[in-house]
Amino acid sequence: MRELATELAIVGAGPAGLAAAEIALRHGMPVCLIDDNPAPGGQIWRGGQAGAAMAGHPKLRLLTATRVVAAPAPNCLLLESADGASQLSYHRLLLANGARERLLPFPGWTLPGVTGAGGLQALVKSGLDVRGKKVIIAGSGPLLLATALSLKAAGAQVIQLAEQASLASVSRFALHLWHWPGKLTQALMLGWQLQQVPYAMNTHVRAALGNDRLQAVRLRRGDEEIELACDWLAVGYGLLPNLELARALGCKTHHGVVEVDHVMRTSRRDVFAAGELTGIGGVDKAQLEGRIAGLLIIGEYDRAVALAKRRRRWLRFAAALEQHFSLQPAIAQLASADTVVCRCEDVRFGRLAKCGSWREAKLHTRCGMGPCQGRLCGAACETLFGWQNAGSRPPVFPARLDTLAGNPSTAEVT
Amino acid sequence: MNRHCEVLIIGAGIVGCALAESLARNGLAVTILEAGVIGGGCTAAGMGHLVALDGSPAEWALSLAGVQRWQVRAHALPAAAEYRECGTLWLASSAAEMNEAERKAALYTNYGVSCQLLTAEALYQHEPELAPGLAGGLLVQDEAVMYPPAACQWLLERAQAMGAQLLRGRAQRLEQDGVRLEDGRCLRARQIVVAAGNQSRQLLPELPLQPRKGQLVITERYPGKIHHQLVELGYLQSAHGNAGESVAFNVQPRATGQLLIGSSRQFADTGLADEIDWPLLQKMLARAFHYLPGLRSLQAIRTWAGFRPATPDKLPLLGPLAGHPGVWLATGHEGLGVTTALSSAELLSSLMIGLPPSIDPRPFDPNRFSNANTPICPHALEDALT
Numbered sequence: 005m006r007e008l009a010t011e012l013a014i015v016g017a018g019p020a021g022l023a024a025a026e027i028a029l030r031h032g033m034p035v036c037l038i039d040d041n042p043a044p045g046g047q048i049w050r051g052g053q054a055g056a057a058m059a060g061h062p063k064l065r066l067l068t069a070t071r072v073v074a075a076p077a078p079n080c081l082l083l084e085s086a087d088g089a090s091q092l093s094y095h096r097l098l099l100a101n102g103a104r105e106r107l108l109p110f111p112g113w114t115l116p117g118v119t120g121a122g123g124l125q126a127l128v129k130s131g132l133d134v135r136g137k138k139v140i141i142a143g144s145g146p147l148l149l150a151t152a153l154s155l156k157a158a159g160a161q162v163i164q165l166a167e168q169a170s171l172a173s174v175s176r177f178a179l180h181l182w183h184w185p186g187k188l189t190q191a192l193m194l195g196w197q198l199q200q201v202p203y204a205m206n207t208h209v210r211a212a213l214g215n216d217r218l219q220a221v222r223l224r225r226g227d228e229e230i231e232l233a234c235d236w237l238a239v240g241y242g243l244l245p246n247l248e249l250a251r252a253l254g255c256k257t258h259h260g261v262v263e264v265d266h267v268m269r270t271s272r273r274d275v276f277a278a279g280e281l282t283g284i285g286g287v288d289k290a291q292l293e294g295r296i297a298g299l300l301i302i303g304e305y306d307r308a309v310a311l312a313k314r315r316r317r318w319l320r321f322a323a324a325l326e327q328h329f330s331l332q333p334a335i336a337q338l339a340s341a342d343t344v345v346c347r348c349e350d351v352r353f354g355r356l357a358k359c360g361s362w363r364e365a366k367l368h369t370r371c372g373m374g375p376c377q378g379r380l381c382g383a384a385c386e387t388l389f390g391w392q393n394a395g396s397r398p399p400v401f402p403a404r405l406d407t408l409a410g411n412p413s414t415a416e417v418t
Numbered sequence: 419m420n421r422h423c424e425v426l427i428i429g430a431g432i433v434g435c436a437l438a439e440s441l442a443r444n445g446l447a448v449t450i451l452e453a454g455v456i457g458g459g460c461t462a463a464g465m466g467h468l469v470a471l472d473g474s475p476a477e478w479a480l481s482l483a484g485v486q487r488w489q490v491r492a493h494a495l496p497a498a499a500e501y502r503e504c505g506t507l508w509l510a511s512s513a514a515e516m517n518e519a520e521r522k523a524a525l526y527t528n529y530g531v532s533c534q535l536l537t538a539e540a541l542y543q544h545e546p547e548l549a550p551g552l553a554g555g556l557l558v559q560d561e562a563v564m565y566p567p568a569a570c571q572w573l574l575e576r577a578q579a580m581g582a583q584l585l586r587g588r589a590q591r592l593e594q595d596g597v598r599l600e601d602g603r604c605l606r607a608r609q610i611v612v613a614a615g616n617q618s619r620q621l622l623p624e625l626p627l628q629p630r631k632g633q634l635v636i637t638e639r640y641p642g643k644i645h646h647q648l649v650e651l652g653y654l655q656s657a658h659g660n661a662g663e664s665v666a667f668n669v670q671p672r673a674t675g676q677l678l679i680g681s682s683r684q685f686a687d688t689g690l691a692d693e694i695d696w697p698l699l700q701k702m703l704a705r706a707f708h709y710l711p712g713l714r715s716l717q718a719i720r721t722w723a724g725f726r727p728a729t730p731d732k733l734p735l736l737g738p739l740a741g742h743p744g745v746w747l748a749t750g751h752e753g754l755g756v757t758t759a760l761s762s763a764e765l766l767s768s769l770m771i772g773l774p775p776s777i778d779p780r781p782f783d784p785n786r787f788s789n790a791n792t793p794i795c796p797h798a799l800e801d802a803l804t
């Protein structure tokens with residue numbers, strides 16, 4: 005096991021983490037930037053030119069394809085990558101490890117050909133050929149538009165965009181966009197680029213149909229149901245912060261986000277959080293928060309506070325997103341008794357419906373006990389049954405026992 | 419609301435549920451009270467290894483009977499209970515431990531339990547993944563592993579089928595002839611059994627119970643990697659010594675193909691905070707690698723900690739509580755409560771009904787620590803000898 009030490013550890017090389025890293029490096033502070041993807045950029049940039057300006061900076065240690073798997077001691081993280089484990093000690097820690105998609109079960113959602121919305125986008129970015137394929141994108145939130153755009157750009161035929169929120173709700177959101185001119189321009193651009201794509205509100209996927217593979221999708225729009233043949237179905241119901249690491253560190257969370265003060269300090273000393281972790285609000289919010297945290301960490305308190313004023317706008321944006329794309333009750337009632345909810349352990353809706361809590365479901369059906377540790381089904385059960393799933397246990401991701409065992413030398417001390 | 423019943427059991431862990439079933443089978447009107455999830459206390463945290471241990475004659479009697487009761491009922495258990503007769507394989511790493519294996523073998527044989535001493539060569543045929551250099555082992559074929567929450571649920575359902583009632587709620591204090599619940603309800607009962615595991619002390623602060631923390635790690639599925647519950651013979655020393663902290667090699671093949679890795683013991687001064695104690699976990703893993711080097715590269719998916727309800731002499735508290743007429747105890751099962759749930763239930767229900775128990779109840783008398791005449795506990799002797 006390698007022993008590493010740094011002044012500032014940043015988990016997540018997305019917009020938030022990169023913005024903070026840049027400020028710290030410019031100040032001359034040693035930074036260790038860790039991300040489990042092969043290149044920096046986070047969910048939105050996925051490699052590309054992200055972080056190019058910093059590349060090779062003498063004070064930067066960039067650990068890509070590396071996961072933070074546990075926080076075994078104060079100011080210490082366990083990291084794992086294909087070539088081994090390391091233990092990183094730090095003085096300050098910025099959590100910028102983003103969000104994941106909320107996937108909700110509906111009949112047929114486990115058929116090959118059905119993916120998350122961001123999931124399909126990622127598959128395309130990593131080389132999936134969708135040229136000429138018929139794709140339906142459904143779920144909720146602006147991410148669907150971004151997905152549609154990248155699929156179109158990759159040559160797919162997006163035959164339907166289905167948003168579960170009502171037209172009234174989406175229009176209200178759109179009407180408010182002038183508060184955030186950047187977002188408005190983005191939306192107009194998207195609208196322009198997607199003008200050939202049918203975009204239906206108040207519409208959701210009832211079922212994915214097919215025997216061994218997706219063949220068609222049954223959509224419900226208001227009171228009518230239609231079936232459309234297609235090759236791919238991408239469904240995502242917005243994003244959820246990745247709270248496991250923050251919780252492992254003992255940071256307080258509230259309503260599914262990490263609690264921070266105006267300058268991005270968490271409830272734990274020397275631990276900061278920025279980006280989607282503190283509330284789903286998109287790339288601008290993430291970058292701004294990364295900068296605020298960076299300034300505070302290098303000791304520029306006044307500048308951090310000054311910048312923090314701008315954050316309020318983005319918090320309002322995050323709130324507007326949450327409000328206008330909130331799920332309609334029907335979305336929580338799509339699963340039938342034999343719909344799989346927990347994919348790792350093959351637990352179906354009917355068995356879960358008999359349980360009274362997440363813990364009871366876990367203990368008596370094995371829901372959430374598999375390798376993903378409830379990362380997907382925990383969130384689904386929260387939506388479906390209203391169960392709180394606050395507990396998460398180390399490791400943050402499945403990890404080699406060797407990694408968890410740490411260094412024998414450090415295991416002996418205390 | 420006022421409810422009346424013959425026997426009220428507080429706590430639907432595996433001990434309370436086994437007792438409910440035993441009393442209901444004997445025709446008593448039983449109500450069992452549970453504040454949380456059925457089998458969600460210590461019962462959900464443990465390894466579920468059904469094993470006879472001979473730390474003392476009393477422990478041997480209760481645990482051997484427990485293993486045998488489960489064997490008899492195994493065919494009736496639901497699949498979810500994952501009962502699997504994988505056997506226990508005790509590992510000897512030295513000639514001295516091999517002597518211990520021989521001593522144990524003689525004991526098993528004496529009691530008609532089949533077991534087999536293994537030479538080093540035979541050991542590696544049974545478990546090729548073991549590290550080289552071991553001296554041999556002792557295989558106890560009929561012992562098993564189980565998934566305790568499902569077995570607990572099954573016992574409860576059996577009890578309910580024989581008329582027992584399940585009531586949801588948290589007992590706040592014992593009163594004359596009854597129990598006051600947190601929500602203000604009062605339950606009247608002729609007899610009350612406190613089977614609330616570690617939390618029994620919230621009702622009876624004077625009980626000699628102390629939570630003894632244990633940590634476990636579970637892996638992804640690797641079917642066929644090992645075949646038996648593997649335990650080091652040094653285990654007895656660490657499990658039964660009263661030392662503050664210890665780890666022992668203890669790895670179990672789950673019915674799912676997962677490996678469950680234990681175990682550690684510590685008296686935590688942190689109360690019931692179940693955070694992982696990393697230095698101790700790491701010591702435990704180092705110990706596990708020492709015996710099974712192949713573990714290093716397996717994927718762990720989860721670690722957790724639980725609290726065994728421990729008494730000073732490692733024996734449960736089973737019987738009437740002096741000074742509290744009508745109050746009985748069924749708690750303090752430390753690290754063997756799954757194994758001994760059925761035998762404890764049988765013993766206590768015999769006492770409650772007034773039948774002669776098949777196991778000598780005196781070593782389990784809840785009042786033994788306050789009674790000056792109690793002989794010094796056999797474990798103190800054992801600790802002095804080893």
Ligand SMILES: Cc1cc2nc3c(=O)[nH]c(=O)nc-3n(C[C@H](O)[C@H](O)[C@H](O)COP(=O)(O)OP(=O)(O)OC[C@H]3O[C@@H](n4cnc5c(N)ncnc54)[C@H](O)[C@@H]3O)c2cc1C
Pocket residue numbers: 015016017018019020021038039040041045046047048049070071072073100101102103104105121122123125126147150151243246249278279280281285286287290400
């Ligand atoms: C699947 C998906 C697709 C998206 N697509 C778009 C889009 O097309 N357009 C758009 O505007 N917005 C999109 N978003 C939203 C956008 O990514 C965010 O608004 C923005 O990236 C937030 O930045 P961030 O820095 O908070 O987090 P992220 O960009 O999510 O960065 C967090 C990084 O941390 C890494 N990480 C997480 N946990 C660990 C760990 N334990 N160890 C190591 N690394 C870890 C992640 O892999 C990720 O690279 C998408 C989001 C998701 C989840």
Ligand SMILES: Cc1cc2nc3c(=O)[nH]c(=O)nc-3n(C[C@H](O)[C@H](O)[C@H](O)COP(=O)(O)OP(=O)(O)OC[C@H]3O[C@@H](n4cnc5c(N)ncnc54)[C@H](O)[C@@H]3O)c2cc1C
Pocket residue numbers: 428429430431432433434451452453454455456457458459460461462463464465466467468469587588589590613614615616617618620621631632633634681723724725726727748749750751752753754755756757758
């Ligand atoms: C790490 C570890 C490994 C173990 N391995 C094994 C093993 O391999 N083999 C083995 O045999 N044993 C093992 N054990 C021990 C075994 O798990 C316990 O001895 C056994 O589960 C104790 O059961 P119980 O019913 O007494 O307690 P619990 O399971 O804790 O049940 C008590 C119940 O009472 C309820 N309760 C508490 N207070 C109240 C109240 N006031 N009102 C209402 N309800 C209340 C609780 O919610 C709980 O459900 C292990 C334990 C640990 C921690």
